[in-house]
Amino acid sequence: MSLIEVKDVVKRYDRHTALDHVSLNVGEGEVYGLLGPNGAGKTTLIRILNQIINQDEGEVLLDGRPLTPADVMHMGYLPEERGLYKKMKVIDQIEFIGRLKGMSKRDARSAARAWIDKLGLSEWTNKKIEALSKGMAQKVQFISTVVHRPKLLIFDEPFSGFDPVNVEQLKREILELNSEGATILFSTHNMASVEEICKEITLIDRSHAVLQGDVYSIRQRFKKNLFRITIAEPVLAPNDALYTINSLSLNMAGGCDAVVALAPGVTMRDTIAFLNERYSILGFEEILPSMHEIFIETVTKEHE
Amino acid sequence: MNNNRLFLVMQREYYAIVAKKSFIISTILVPFLVLLIGVVPVLLAQFNSSEEAETVTIIDSSGKFAQAFEDTEDYHFVYISTDRVEPVEELHERYGDSYALITIPADVAVTKKVPVYSDDALRMSLMTQIEDVLGGRLSQEKIESYGIPEFEQMVKDSHIEVDVDALTWDNEVSSTMLASVVGIVLAFIIYVFVLMFGAMIMASVVEDKTNRIVEVIVSSCRPIELMMGKIVGVALVGLTQIAIWAVLLGAGMVILSLCGLVPDTSSVVAPGMPAGVDAMPKVDSDMVKILQMVMSVNWIQLLGMFVIYFIGGYLLYAALFAGFGSAVDQQSDTAQFTTPVMMIIVFALLIGESCMENPNGQLGVWCSIIPFTSPIVMMTRLPYDVPLWQMLTSIGVLYGCAVMFTYFAARIYRNGILRYGKKVSYMEMFKWLK
Numbered sequence: 001m002s003l004i005e006v007k008d009v010v011k012r013y014d015r016h017t018a019l020d021h022v023s024l025n026v027g028e029g030e031v032y033g034l035l036g037p038n039g040a041g042k043t044t045l046i047r048i049l050n051q052i053i054n055q056d057e058g059e060v061l062l063d064g065r066p067l068t069p070a071d072v073m074h075m076g077y078l079p080e081e082r083g084l085y086k087k088m089k090v091i092d093q094i095e096f097i098g099r100l101k102g103m104s105k106r107d108a109r110s111a112a113r114a115w116i117d118k119l120g121l122s123e124w125t126n127k128k129i130e131a132l133s134k135g136m137a138q139k140v141q142f143i144s145t146v147v148h149r150p151k152l153l154i155f156d157e158p159f160s161g162f163d164p165v166n167v168e169q170l171k172r173e174i175l176e177l178n179s180e181g182a183t184i185l186f187s188t189h190n191m192a193s194v195e196e197i198c199k200e201i202t203l204i205d206r207s208h209a210v211l212q213g214d215v216y217s218i219r220q221r222f223k224k225n226l227f228r229i230t231i232a233e234p235v236l237a238p239n240d241a242l243y244t245i246n247s248l249s250l251n252m253a254g255g256c257d258a259v260v261a262l263a264p265g266v267t268m269r270d271t272i273a274f275l276n277e278r279y280s281i282l283g284f285e286e287i288l289p290s291m292h293e294i295f296i297e298t299v300t301k302e303h304e
Numbered sequence: 305m306n307n308n309r310l311f312l313v314m315q316r317e318y319y320a321i322v323a324k325k326s327f328i329i330s331t332i333l334v335p336f337l338v339l340l341i342g343v344v345p346v347l348l349a350q351f352n353s354s355e356e357a358e359t360v361t362i363i364d365s366s367g368k369f370a371q372a373f374e375d376t377e378d379y380h381f382v383y384i385s386t387d388r389v390e391p392v393e394e395l396h397e398r399y400g401d402s403y404a405l406i407t408i409p410a411d412v413a414v415t416k417k418v419p420v421y422s423d424d425a426l427r428m429s430l431m432t433q434i435e436d437v438l439g440g441r442l443s444q445e446k447i448e449s450y451g452i453p454e455f456e457q458m459v460k461d462s463h464i465e466v467d468v469d470a471l472t473w474d475n476e477v478s479s480t481m482l483a484s485v486v487g488i489v490l491a492f493i494i495y496v497f498v499l500m501f502g503a504m505i506m507a508s509v510v511e512d513k514t515n516r517i518v519e520v521i522v523s524s525c526r527p528i529e530l531m532m533g534k535i536v537g538v539a540l541v542g543l544t545q546i547a548i549w550a551v552l553l554g555a556g557m558v559i560l561s562l563c564g565l566v567p568d569t570s571s572v573v574a575p576g577m578p579a580g581v582d583a584m585p586k587v588d589s590d591m592v593k594i595l596q597m598v599m600s601v602n603w604i605q606l607l608g609m610f611v612i613y614f615i616g617g618y619l620l621y622a623a624l625f626a627g628f629g630s631a632v633d634q635q636s637d638t639a640q641f642t643t644p645v646m647m648i649i650v651f652a653l654l655i656g657e658s659c660m661e662n663p664n665g666q667l668g669v670w671c672s673i674i675p676f677t678s679p680i681v682m683m684t685r686l687p688y689d690v691p692l693w694q695m696l697t698s699i700g701v702l703y704g705c706a707v708m709f710t711y712f713a714a715r716i717y718r719n720g721i722l723r724y725g726k727k728v729s730y731m732e733m734f735k736w737l738k
Binding site for chain 2: 014047050051052053069072075077079081082083084085086087088096097099100101102141144145
């Protein structure tokens with residue numbers, strides 16, 4: 001069952017079309033990735049979902065019903081351009097956003113406290129935002145996004161501006177929220193995190209959705225029949241009938257790492273059987289293209 | 305519009321501004337400065353009078369005014385009797401040390417001219433004293449010269465002052481003077497506060513943009529709620545400030561009067577003016593007159609209209625400032641839009657002043673109906689019996705426009721708050737209205 005259905009949405013600005021008939025479905029409880037180069041239209045789509053702006057054509061359904069202004073109460077949004085009221089205290093800031101999202105004063109405050117403790121900001125509870133480091137301010141921003149336990153969380157570049165330790169913590173928190181039932185939509189350039197946590201993605205380029213589907217099948221679809229072979233011997237001899245060697249390098253153990261492309265019609269099984277008679281095979285694995293490569297390949301192809 | 309969210313935004317806005325240092329400082333400083341401005345002249349007057357008396361030399365060639373001048377706190381008179389006429393240079397050499405030299409010619413009764421020499425411009429107080437003393441003596445002498453018994457009394461009785469009692473047909477004492485002064489003062493208050501609050505709203509809108517918080521907020525509440533929350537919040541801040549000012553000023557006046565430092569009109573307006581014998585009853589009748597004047601002003605109408613125009617004018621300009629504020633990224637870019645608005649307000653104030661002269665002229669009538677100028681211009685016209693239809697039209701147009709502008713401003717705001725980078729032109733803003 002889809003939580004969000006975006007159907008043929010078009011958004012035009014003065015001189016350009018930001019979204020051109022974009023459709024996508026986000027299933028309930030999923031972690032959904034919205035990828036794309038800068039200026040592709042991701043933020044526009046996210047703002048439409050948040051009802052900050054309206055689409056010119058098409059429709060957006062939430063739980064099968066057209067989106068209404070009241071629905072934003074069940075959404076949490078972390079924009080790419082982060083911002084907080086600099087003069088407000090950490091706890092007041094979170095409480096304010098929580099109450100804007102319809103929480104009672106008491107609920108907002110106690111939820112804020114719980115999150116502050118959880119992310120290790122306890123001693124900053126009553127400090128003003130301007131006294132915080134950038135990383136801490138980002139955490140406060142994250143808390144303001146999730147404090148009202150929304151069923152849909154929208155993160156625009158959530159990991160930018162965090163150090164690696166905090167990125168891990170944030171990822172953990174996001175996945176925990178997801179396991180508690182929240183649907184998560186996030187846009188990012190960080191492809192490693194896409195492979196790690198997204199189930200499905202949409203790649204938007206130049207206002208169009210150019211690639212859609214679940215991460216596993218997309219990677220399968222883009223694979224080049226490449227394998228990484230590690231053997232104990234220092235050299236792998238060429239064999240055009242079975243494979244072509246793309247690269248060959250000596251490894252630290254004195255053996256050799258090779259990347260090969262199997263010839264058409266040749267199976268893994270045949271290759272392994274052939275190699276097994278001549279070499280000691282230490283490793284044999286299929287190379288799936290990373291989302292990073294797929295991203296670049298797709299976008300470059302689109303631009304040609 | 306969701307009232308709960310509107311209230312939240314308003315509340316936050318209120319506390320954010322009230323907690324600012326600049327707000328706290330101006331709230332305390334302004335009454336203090338006002339009191340200071342009131343007290344300084346009094347203190348200065350006291351300071352001046354504590355100085356040693358200046359010596360004033362009198363050469364009386366007529367020999368008639370021997371002891372006419374009595375020493376005062378400020379002046380000590382030295383009397384020299386001589387009938388020699390000396391050139392000015394010599395007089396300067398001999399009496400240059402005195403503060404002033406009064407030379408009374410022998411034929412003063414005929415010439416009615418008394419040369420007085422001093423290093424620099426003669427003080428007002430001394431001049432008045434000389435005129436009073438010599439004039440009094442000379443006219444008394446003249447009266448006596450007629451030789452008519454009790455003539456002096458006759459002259460006194462014949463001196464008649466006529467007071468103009470300006471009455472309206474309903475037989476009330478009217479005083480357009482006071483009312484128009486009150487009118488222009490109220491107009492000025494509207495002018496100052498609309499500008500001040502407008503600037504506050506604009507600053508707050510721009511601050512949200514520079515902070516980048518605005519995107520989070522508008523994903524939780526509608527832009528119009530945010531904008532109205534700000535407008536109402538700032539208005540409440542303003543009211544708080546006015547209330548604190550009133551209390552502080554009142555308290556300050558009480559404290560000062562206990563210390564005997566309240567600016568006393570007679571001493572401030574004309575320090576050193578010799579108190580005439582008949583000054584007291586005159587003050588009393590002045591007081592009665594002032595009271596009558598105060599009573600004659602239609603306070604209920606004037607203040608009632610003040611509140612109506614203040615709110616209407618505020619809403620109109622607040623919407624403008626909020627709309628313009630949303631179109632810029634940085635405080636420094638606001639001038640492009642504020643300058644025309646300021647010019648309109650200053651223009652209105654100028655028209656208002658000219659209306660005191662000609663309250664029912666074409667310009668005044670039109671400008672008190674056009675919403676941008678009406679709050680200020682109408683306030684100055686009110687004391688001069690503005691026809692009811694003009695008042696109603698003016699108020700209707702003002703509030704209608706305020707609502708319309710709030711609607712337009714909300715549209716500009718919606719588009720403007722998420723726009724960064726490029727400067728927005730008027731043309732672009734006009735497109736957002738559609």
